[in-house]
Every structure is written in C-alpha cells, then in structure tokens.
Amino acid sequence: MNAPTDGRAVPVERLVDLFPFSLCSRPSLARLVPSLTLRTLAPNERLYGDGDPVDALYVVLSGELELRRGKSRRREIALAGEEAGLELARRDGAVQALSTTRLLAIPAEALSVLATDNAAFRRALLDRFCQRESGEGQRVHRPRGALREGLGWLFAVLFPVAIYASLQNSLGQSDPEALLFLTIGAAAVVMWAFSLLPEFVPALLALLAVVLLGIAPAEIALSGFASQGFVVALSIFGLSVVIRSSGLSYRLLLWLLRIGPASKVWYRIALFATGVALTPIVPSANGRVSIVAPLLTDLLRTFEHGGDRERQRLAVTTLTGVSLLSAAFLSSKSINFVVFGFLPAQEQMRFQWLTWAYAASVVALVTIALYCLVDALLYRNAERPQLPKQVVAQQLALLGPVSRAEWAGLAGLLALIVSFVTTTLHHIEVPWVALAILSWLLAFGFIDRAQFRERIDWSFLVFLGALIGLMAVMRQVGVDHWMTNRLDLLGAQMTNNFEIFILLLAAAIFLVRIALPINATIVIFASILVPYAAVVGVNAWLVGFLILFFAESFILPYQASYYLQFTAISDAAQPAQDLRLIPFHLLLAASKPVAVYASIPFWRELGIL
Amino acid sequence: MRLGRLLMTLFFLAGAVIAVVFNVGKPTLLVLHSYGDDYVWTREVDVGLRRVLGSASGINVHYHYMHTKRFGDREALRRAGIAARDAIDRIGPDVLLAIDDSAQLLAARFYVDHPSLRIVFAGLNGGVEEYGYDKAANVTGILERKPAKALKELLLALARDKGIARPSTLYLADTTHSAALDGQHLAGFDWGEVNYRPARFVSDFQAWQQAIHELSDELDFLLVGGYRQLQRSPTDPRLVPATEVMAWTEAHATMPVIGMNAFNTEDGATLSIGVSPYEQGEWAARTALAILAGTAANRIPMVESTQYVVAVRRSALERRGLNLPTVYEAFARATNNFFP
Numbered sequence: 001m002n003a004p005t006d007g008r009a010v011p012v013e014r015l016v017d018l019f020p021f022s023l024c025s026r027p028s029l030a031r032l033v034p035s036l037t038l039r040t041l042a043p044n045e046r047l048y049g050d051g052d053p054v055d056a057l058y059v060v061l062s063g064e065l066e067l068r069r070g071k072s073r074r075r076e077i078a079l080a081g082e083e084a085g086l087e088l089a090r091r092d093g094a095v096q097a098l099s100t101t102r103l104l105a106i107p108a109e110a111l112s113v114l115a116t117d118n119a120a121f122r123r124a125l126l127d128r129f130c131q132r133e134s135g136e137g138q139r140v141h142r143p144r145g146a147l148r149e150g151l152g153w154l155f156a157v158l159f160p161v162a163i164y165a166s167l168q169n170s171l172g173q174s175d176p177e178a179l180l181f182l183t184i185g186a187a188a189v190v191m192w193a194f195s196l197l198p199e200f201v202p203a204l205l206a207l208l209a210v211v212l213l214g215i216a217p218a219e220i221a222l223s224g225f226a227s228q229g230f231v232v233a234l235s236i237f238g239l240s241v242v243i244r245s246s247g248l249s250y251r252l253l254l255w256l257l258r259i260g261p262a263s264k265v266w267y268r269i270a271l272f273a274t275g276v277a278l279t280p281i282v283p284s285a286n287g288r289v290s291i292v293a294p295l296l297t298d299l300l301r302t303f304e305h306g307g308d309r310e311r312q313r314l315a316v317t318t319l320t321g322v323s324l325l326s327a328a329f330l331s332s333k334s335i336n337f338v339v340f341g342f343l344p345a346q347e348q349m350r351f352q353w354l355t356w357a358y359a360a361s362v363v364a365l366v367t368i369a370l371y372c373l374v375d376a377l378l379y380r381n382a383e384r385p386q387l388p389k390q391v392v393a394q395q396l397a398l399l400g401p402v403s404r405a406e407w408a409g410l411a412g413l414l415a416l417i418v419s420f421v422t423t424t425l426h427h428i429e430v431p432w433v434a435l436a437i438l439s440w441l442l443a444f445g446f447i448d449r450a451q452f453r454e455r456i457d458w459s460f461l462v463f464l465g466a467l468i469g470l471m472a473v474m475r476q477v478g479v480d481h482w483m484t485n486r487l488d489l490l491g492a493q494m495t496n497n498f499e500i501f502i503l504l505l506a507a508a509i510f511l512v513r514i515a516l517p518i519n520a521t522i523v524i525f526a527s528i529l530v531p532y533a534a535v536v537g538v539n540a541w542l543v544g545f546l547i548l549f550f551a552e553s554f555i556l557p558y559q560a561s562y563y564l565q566f567t568a569i570s571d572a573a574q575p576a577q578d579l580r581l582i583p584f585h586l587l588l589a590a591s592k593p594v595a596v597y598a599s600i601p602f603w604r605e606l607g608i609l
Numbered sequence: 610m611r612l613g614r615l616l617m618t619l620f621f622l623a624g625a626v627i628a629v630v631f632n633v634g635k636p637t638l639l640v641l642h643s644y645g646d647d648y649v650w651t652r653e654v655d656v657g658l659r660r661v662l663g664s665a666s667g668i669n670v671h672y673h674y675m676h677t678k679r680f681g682d683r684e685a686l687r688r689a690g691i692a693a694r695d696a697i698d699r700i701g702p703d704v705l706l707a708i709d710d711s712a713q714l715l716a717a718r719f720y721v722d723h724p725s726l727r728i729v730f731a732g733l734n735g736g737v738e739e740y741g742y743d744k745a746a747n748v749t750g751i752l753e754r755k756p757a758k759a760l761k762e763l764l765l766a767l768a769r770d771k772g773i774a775r776p777s778t779l780y781l782a783d784t785t786h787s788a789a790l791d792g793q794h795l796a797g798f799d800w801g802e803v804n805y806r807p808a809r810f811v812s813d814f815q816a817w818q819q820a821i822h823e824l825s826d827e828l829d830f831l832l833v834g835g836y837r838q839l840q841r842s843p844t845d846p847r848l849v850p851a852t853e854v855m856a857w858t859e860a861h862a863t864m865p866v867i868g869m870n871a872f873n874t875e876d877g878a879t880l881s882i883g884v885s886p887y888e889q890g891e892w893a894a895r896t897a898l899a900i901l902a903g904t905a906a907n908r909i910p911m912v913e914s915t916q917y918v919v920a921v922r923r924s925a926l927e928r929r930g931l932n933l934p935t936v937y938e939a940f941a942r943a944t945n946n947f948f949p
Contacts, residue, residue, distance in 0.1 A: 023669065425633065425701075427669055428628065428632050433844060607687065
C-alpha cells in the first residue's frame with residue numbers, strides 16, 4: 001500500500017547515487033521530494049499488472065522484485081516501471097515482490113518534469129527500458145561510461161598536442177593559422193568521437209578558439225549562422241512542427257489503409273509509403289519514428305488474425321520506411337543540412353531541395369527495389385492478418401474534417417514545392433521562400449511561442465551554424481588545399497577510379513560506425529572529404545551524399561537511436577525479439593554500394609560524375 | 610478577431626505579391642567564368658565587372674565558375690559544361706556574361722539566338738565564327754587580343770639597350786585551347802624587326818624544362834602565357850603549380866622571360882605585358898546594362914581589347930642587367946603590379 005510520508009524523512013539519498021537518477025542535477029532531484037511516497041509490498045504481492053495504467057516509477061529501497069513479460073522472468077533490485085518516465089500510457093509486463101519489499105514511488109507527473117529537465121536521464125531511462133524489452137540484463141553503465149569518458153578526455157588532450165607537435169616544423173613554419181586550426185579541429189573530433197559533450201558544444205568551443213586565437217575574423221567564423229543552409233534548416237524544422245502536431249501524418253496512413261485492399265501487401269505498402277512520405281518533411285528519423293511507430297502499434301492491435309512473423313515484418317517495413325531514404329532528401333535529417341552547408345556556394349545553389357532529390361532518385365529507387373528483395377528473402381510468410389475496414393472508417397470519421405492546422409501544414413508544404421519548381425520564374429531563392437512560410441505559420445499561430453521554443457531543435461541549429469562557420473574558416477586558412485596534398489592516394493582513387501573509391505568509402509564508414517554514432521561519423525568524414533572533393537575536381541555533393549547514404553546503415557540496435565526508440569514504442573510488434581534483423585540490416589548495407597553503382601550512368605548523364 | 614485575421618491575411622498576401630512582383634521584374638545577370646575565383650585573371654575581371662555593376666541597382670547578379678583551368682581534362686570539361694548549362698537553365702538570366710573561351714565553347718554557344726537570353730562575351734582569345742556569334746542576333750562582346758604591338762615595342766626597347774639588332778623570340782605555352790588561340794593571334798601579327806619564331810606547345814613540365822634548355826642558346830627573349838595545365842610528367846597527371854613553373858623557368862632560362870598576362874610576373878616572370886582584365890570586365894558589364902536598358906545585342910559592335918597592364922619584377926631585371934624605360938616601372942607601380 002502507498003503511505004504518505006507524514007513528515008517522516010524519505011530516504012532520498014538512495015536517488016543521488018542510483019543510476020540513472022545520478023545523471024540528474026541536485027536541484028531537480030530536490031524538487032521531487034514533496035511528490036515521493038513510500039510503499040511496502042508483502043512477498044508475492046503484485047505491484048502492477050500487464051496493461052495497467054501507468055502511475056509511477058518505483059525505486060527499490062530494500063527487498064527484491066520479479067519482472068514478468070510474456071514467459072520471461074527477471075529479478076530486479078533497483079527500479080521498476082520505467083514507462084512512467086517515457087510518457088507511456090500502459091504497463092508493459094507485470095511486477096510482483098519476491099520478498100518483503102520497500103519502495104519509493106515517484107509519480108509519473110513529477111518524473112515527467114525530471115525527464116524534461118534532464119535529457120541524459122531520459123535517454124538512460126529509455127535505454128534501460130529497451131534493454132528490458134530486448135531481454136538484456138542490466139548493463140553496468142557507470143564504470144563503462146567513466147572509462148570511455150576518461151579515455152576520451154585523455155585523447156582530447158593528447159591528440160591535439162600530437163598533431164601540433166608533428167606539424168610544427170612543416171606547416172607551423174609556412175602557415176601557423178592552419179596549424180592552429182588543425183589542432184583545434186583535432187580536439188573537437190575527439191570530443192565527437194567519444195561523445196564527451198553534447199555534439200554542438202565542441203563545435204562552439206572550436207569556433208570560440210578560432211576567434212580568440214585570431215585564426216579568422218568573427219564574421220567568417222560566425223558566417224554559418226547567416227548561411228542559406230541555416231535558414232533552410234530553421235524553416236523546415238518549423239514546417240515539420242506543424243505537420244507533426246496537426247495529425248496530418250496519422251490521417252495519411254488511415255487514408256492509405258482505407259483506399260487499399262485488405263491485404264498484408266497493402267498494409268506494408270501503406271506503412272512504408274507513410275514513412276517515405278514523412279521522410280522529406282520531418283527532418284529527423286526519431287521524429288518520424290515517434291509518428292509512425294504508435295500507428296503501427298495501433299494497427300497491429302486491430303488485426304483480427306495473424307502471428308508474430310507478419311507483425312515483425314510490418315515492424316521492419318515501418319522502420320525501413322522512415323529511415324531508408326534519409327540521404328535522398330535534403331530535409332530528411334538535420335545532419336543533411338550540415339553536409340549541404342559544407343558544399344561550395346555554387347554547389348549549394350545547384351543542389352537545392354529538388355535537384356538533390358532528383359540526383360538521388362536512381363539510388364533511392366534501386367535501394368527500394370533491393371530492400372523489397374531482401375524483405376522477401378527473409379520475411380516471406382504464409383500468415384494472413386486482416387484489418388477490419390470498418391475500424392479504419394471509424395477512426396477517420398472520428399478525426400473529422402481536415403483541421404486548420406492540417407491545411408496549414410499542407411499549404412506550407414505545397415508552397416515550398418511550387419517555389420522549388422518555379423524558381424526560374426520568380427527569381428526568389430529557396431531559403432527565403434522557406435523563411436516566408438515559417439513566418440506565415442508563426443504569424444497565424446500554427447506554431448505558438450512554446451512550440452517554437454521547445455519543438456525546434458535549437459541545439460542542432462547551433463551545431464549546424466558553428467560547423468558551417470568552421471568550414472568557412474577551413475577554406476580561409478587553406479587547410480582544404482593542405483589536406484589535398486597529403487591525401488594523394490585517396491585523391492587518386494577519387495579522381496581516377498571512383499568505383500573503387502565508392503567501395504573504400506562504404507567499407508570505411510561501415511567500420512567506423514561500429515564505434516561512432518551517425519552524426520559524428522558524418523561530420524568527421526564530410527569535413528575532410530567534401531572540401532577535398534571540391535579541390536580535386538570531384539562533385540562535392542556526390543561525395544557528401546555517399547557519406548550520408550552509407551552512414552545511415554546499422555546492424556546492431558545501439559548504432560541507431562531511432563531503432564531503440566522504435567522498439568520502445570512499438571511493443572505489439574516485438575521487434576526486439578526478431579532474430580532476422582541483423583542479417584536483414586547486413587544485406588541492406590551490402591545492397592547500398594550496388595544501388596550507388598546502378599546510379600553511375602545517371603550521374604554521368606547529369607554531369608555529376 | 611475575424612477582422613484582425615482578415616487584415617493579417619491581406620497583409621501577408623500583399624507582402625507575397627510585392628515580393629514576387631519585385632523579383633519577377635528584376636533583371637538577372639549570370640556571370641559565367643571559364644576559370645575559378647582562385648585564378649588571378651578571373652578575380653581581376655570580377656573587379657572590373659563590380660566597378661560597373663556595383664553602382665547599378667535592382668539587378669540580380671549570379672556568378673558561376675567552371676574551373677576549367679584547374680581541371681582541364683576531357684571528362685572535367687564535359688562535367689563543367691553540363692553544370693554551366695544547368696546553372697543557365699536554373700537561373701534563367703536575361704543576360705549571360707560569358708568570360709573566356711571555355712565558357713563560350715562549353716555553354717554560351719548553345720544559347721545562340723535564344724529567344725529571351727542575350728549573351729555578352731569577354732576574354733575571347735579565338736574567333737567568333739567557331740561559336741556562331743558572327744551571325745547571331747543575341748550576341749556581342751569584347752575580344753581578348755594579346756597586346757602584340759606593345760610587346761614588340763618592349764622587345765625592341767630592351768634589344769636596343771642590349772645592342773641586339775634583330776631580337777629573336779618565341780611563344781612557349783601548354784596545350785590548352787586558349788594558348789593555341791593566342792599562338793595563332795601572335796603568328797598573324799606583323800613583328801617587323803623582331804624575329805618571331807613559330808610558337809611551341811608542350812603538355813608536361815619535363816617537356817617544358819627541355820624546351821627551356823634547348824631555347825636558351827637560340828632566343829634573346831622568351832614569351833610565356835599559358836602554363837597552368839602542365840602535368841608533372843608524361844606519366845604523372847598531377848598539375849604543376851604555376852609558381853613552381855615560373856620559379857624554375859626564371860632560374861634556368863638564360864634569356865629574359867616575358868609574360869603575356871600581368872599575373873605571370875606575380876608567378877615569377879621578369880616582366881609582363883598583358884591584356885587588362887579590368888577593361889574586359891568593365892566593358893562586359895557596361896554592355897550588359899545597355900542591353901537591359903533596351904539596346905539590341907547585335908546593335909552593339911563587337912570590339913577588341915585596347916588596354917593593357919604592365920607588371921615588373923625588379924630583382925629579376927637587376928639580375929639580368931635589363932634597363933627598362935622608367936615609364937614601365939611607373940605604370941607597374943601605379944597599377945599595383947610592381948614586385949621587388
């Protein structure tokens with residue numbers, strides 16, 4: 001039973017050292033205290049059952065719990081009920097006491113505030129939940145994190161020193177600014193590689209160092225914040241806020257399900273098409289997952305018949321739909337704007353939204369075809385689940401007519417597309433059209449002040465502006481030309497044997513992605529290879545696109561945050577228990593170079609290659 | 610509330626209409642450079658263009674650089690041509706300012722007699738016939754002709770000082786299209802008392818070095834112009850930096866090395882007399898504005914370059930014991946082309 005604290009001291013000190021509460025700031029933990037209650041369970045007493053409403057998260061003060069999910073059983077001596085911190089409505093699994101157990105209950109509302117104030121805590125809670133879902137035991141986070149962090153900071157000191165010392169006698173004599181820039185860049189790269197700080201912080205630190213050491217004037221260092229890439233990213237982020245919050249995407253899926261036949265092929269097409277349709281308008285794979293995964297869960301719950309194989313296939317289809325074409329559109333991922341910002345100004349003019357998509361179209365189509373092959377190879381099954389049509393009709397009826405916000409999202413999207421196509425007529429560059437659309441959405445209240453502040457990824461925009469500025473500094477001090485002279489072998493492959501270069505790049509990115517997250521991999525590869533390509537006369541967009549395309553692959557769940565998020569949300573599909581996922585993603589990764597080779601004649605025709 | 614919304618809608622609609630009308634009516638110029646903005650000739654043509662266009666308001670000006678000096682192989686030229694034509698189609702300019710020969714060859718000539726696009730060329734070393742400009746209704750421009758007369762006067766002045774009655778000279782260059790056209794132009798000039806020998810074209814730095822050694826005993830003066838496309842050797846396709854070529858040439862050639870572009874002296878040549886890039890840019894920009902003002906392109910006669918610039922490297926002159934008429938040094942100093 002729950003017992004109020006009645007003025008008695010609650011043992012909150014348990015929270016200070018308990019992971020993941022140890023990631024929270026002390027003031028935010030202090031604010032929890034008034035909400036805490038104590039609860040004691042007798043042996044075998046149930047804490048909550050599968051499907052129960054989520055009310056609180058429980059910290060074990062003494063005793064032991066048993067977590068039951070399906071047929072699996074697991075002992076737990078720290079936490080139970082992470083759903084409360086993830087804003088889930090229902091419990092996933094049941095929990096009961098194995099012995100007399102004292103618990104500290106943290107209500108969902110208070111936990112939600114804590115998670116909002118402490119992003120690392122929220123991520124760790126999600127991670128823990130995902131491990132529970134996938135049946136993994138609890139990892140010992142802190143020692144591993146501490147070792148990695150310690151090593152990282154050691155490298156962050158030693159690597160720049162090594163770079164400076166090794167180049168002091170050559171580059172230091174002829175071009176001291178370039179040497180200082182490389183030293184600063186080396187420190188930032190280590191911070192990204194080891195995830196020592198939020199990714200925008202090393203970029204800001206590097207920018208600060210560039211200005212303070214007089215490597216470049218502030219107007220060049222900060223030029224990224226006035227760049228076209230920055231303006232387009234800000235505007236697309238704003239448009240996607242409206243599209244996501246209006247429920248337009250949900251309506252799209254229901255509409256697709258309604259117009260098509262009641263067959264599993266059509267369900268797959270509808271889910272895949274919804275993901276693909278969201279790809280160019282929601283600039284984050286995690287954002288698309290948060291839209292589509294609940295739709296998948298709802299869909300599977302309404303299936304009249306059907307087993308696990310087709311459910312897992314639909315889960316894979318959904319996940320692939322939202323992620324497969326991430327490189328094919330400028331606006332499908334925030335990191336794409338970084339690569340766009342790295343392109344020379346002339347290439348930015350050439351590869352704006354529509355041309356980018358057109359140039360990537362053959363790769364995209366071949367990739368979809370190869371995905372269908374891999375899907376058929378691994379996931380073919382005889383199950384015939386069916387979705388009652390009247391359910392979809394009722395859902396659509398409940399949504400009612402298209403809302404003003406949905407019309408606004410559609411109109412903004414349409415205006416953007418029309419402006420892309422008619423640039424030759426109106427002579428207004430795309431970034432300014434996009435900014436005009438954002439202004440209109442703001443003025444008419446389709447994005448309110450709170451959404452503008454909270455739902456636009458400002459930390460990423462700072463990261464983007466800083467990186468584009470650093471790239472301008474790199475050109476200013478001539479580091480791009482310096483690197484060209486030192487990457488002769490790579491240059492020879494890139495200029496004389498591009499087919500081999502493609503394979504080398506795919507293999508290198510595949511290996512690096514085992515250790516590094518997607519964004520760090522892309523930033524490191526693109527900051528070296530995109531300016532390098534421009535110097536040696538290879539199309540810089542093409543190299544940037546290939547980096548984005550190859551880096552998007554993942555084999556193991558930890559390599560993609562959106563996959564972890566997907567498994568956490570789409571519980572009905574049980575994607576985490578799907579043993580075919582690793583071969584599926586391996587085959588998909590292997591098919592990517594094939595799609596690139598297939599596009600070579602098209603790129604030659606376009607004069608890109 | 611409803612009235613407020615209505616007024617706000619009207620405000621935004623009016624803003625959108627004004628923005629579209631303003632931009633649709635705004636004339637657009639596209640400056641299409643054959644080379645890159647890292648090439649000093651191109652930068653100085655841009656200086657000339659901006660002198661004129663900077664004072665003109667209400668015009669959209671776009672720049673596109675083809676980089677054909679840095680990447681001159683067949684495939685690179687094909688890609689540069691497609692990208693340039695793509696830029697023209699995408700931007701849809703009212704006037705295309707095509708600078709130097711590659712821009713004509715790979716892009717501008719495809720728009721001869723285009724219904725809505727007018728072409729102003731500049732820096733054209735060759736003839737207008739090969740691009741169909743002579744019969745086109747939408748083309749005019751300024752030809753870049755190496756200042757052979759000024760070069761002849763300089764050679765004779767230097768020869769007199771050294772006591773040479775009939776100085777011999779030759780044009781040595783790489784195998785680019787523009788160098789070949791310069792060679793043709795020089796060969797067609799009446800050199801009078803100067804013994805002008807047929808031009809020699811080499812494709813790599815080894816052949817260049819060999820030519821310098823062979824010619825050192827035969828020539829009184831060496832004329833150089835294009836050397837940015839010299840590959841390291843017949844088997845090594847990497848291009849040799851221009852400064853390296855000129856530094857080596859200046860160190861090993863026994864005769865004075867005279868450039869035909871002002872920046873040849875910046876690269877290392879003893880002195881240079883070159884076509885004025887500013888004149889090319891200024892003339893092209895003035896002509897584009899005249900066309901936008903309503904003058905038909907074919908009513909504006911094509912002209913040849915008339916202005917030139919002088920560049921002097923004093924250390925090389927002193928080392929070779931050359932005495933230049935003082936007006937050359939004064940001119941070089943006045944135009945920031947004097948190097949100690």
